[in-house]
Amino acid sequence: MSIKLILTHEVTGLGTAGDVVDVKDGFARNYLLPRGLATPWTKGGQRQLDQIRSARSKRAVASLEDAQALRDVLQSKPVVVPGRAGENGRLFGAISSKDVAEGVKAVFDRDIDRRAVEFLAPVRSIGEHKATVRLHEDVVANLLVQVVAAKGAVA
Numbered sequence: 001m002s003i004k005l006i007l008t009h010e011v012t013g014l015g016t017a018g019d020v021v022d023v024k025d026g027f028a029r030n031y032l033l034p035r036g037l038a039t040p041w042t043k044g045g046q047r048q049l050d051q052i053r054s055a056r057s058k059r060a061v062a063s064l065e066d067a068q069a070l071r072d073v074l075q076s077k078p079v080v081v082p083g084r085a086g087e088n089g090r091l092f093g094a095i096s097s098k099d100v101a102e103g104v105k106a107v108f109d110r111d112i113d114r115r116a117v118e119f120l121a122p123v124r125s126i127g128e129h130k131a132t133v134r135l136h137e138d139v140v141a142n143l144l145v146q147v148v149a150a151k152g153a154v155a
Contacts, residue, residue, distance in 0.1 A: 003028045004041040006049055011037055016137070018049055067136035070110060074133060074141040079103040082150035085126050095123035095147055100131055103145070123147060 002022045010016045011032070014023070020041055023032065032038040039045065081103040083091045097117035104112050116134045123129045126147050133141045 001025045005032060005038040006041050006045055007032075007038050009037045018052060020046070020049070064136055064138065067139040070112075070135055071133075071139050071141040073108055073110065074104065074112075074143055077107070078128065078144040078146040079107050080146045080148055083126070083147050085149045089126040089149075091124050091126070091147070093124075095129075095145065097131075100143070100145055104133075104143075117143075 001024070003025050004020060004022055005028055007015050007017055007019045007021060015021050021038075028038065033040075079100060081095055081099050083095055083099070084093070085091050097114045097119075100117045101112050101114040104110060112133055112135070118132050118134070120130060123131075123145065126149055129145045129147060131143045131145050133143050135141055
């Protein structure tokens, strides 16, 4: 049996916030609803959703050009992120999306949402790594993250 839900957050492989999806009853009851990732679909909820979508589309048309310009800026040079590392170049911990967002702010003086930053694999060593930043639903920037040892942090 399936149930109709409105996603409140992006769920990988299912959809983005505001999408109406049909999922299996158990998936909704045991995963999506308890974590607050979705709400049950209602006619009132659908009306509210339509209003949110129309407002978002008005903003998105203007921001599409901005997102493409920001993508070109972000891809122009690598973002340098310092990390505490041992002698073998392995980090103590991993570089987070928050660290990348702060690095973008430092290098380009632009703000990006840390939740829009995605890594192919966890960044746990010094060197160059790739990350993607979803700036708009149609615009994704491929970011080159250069991890360097923080000064005085080598063990």
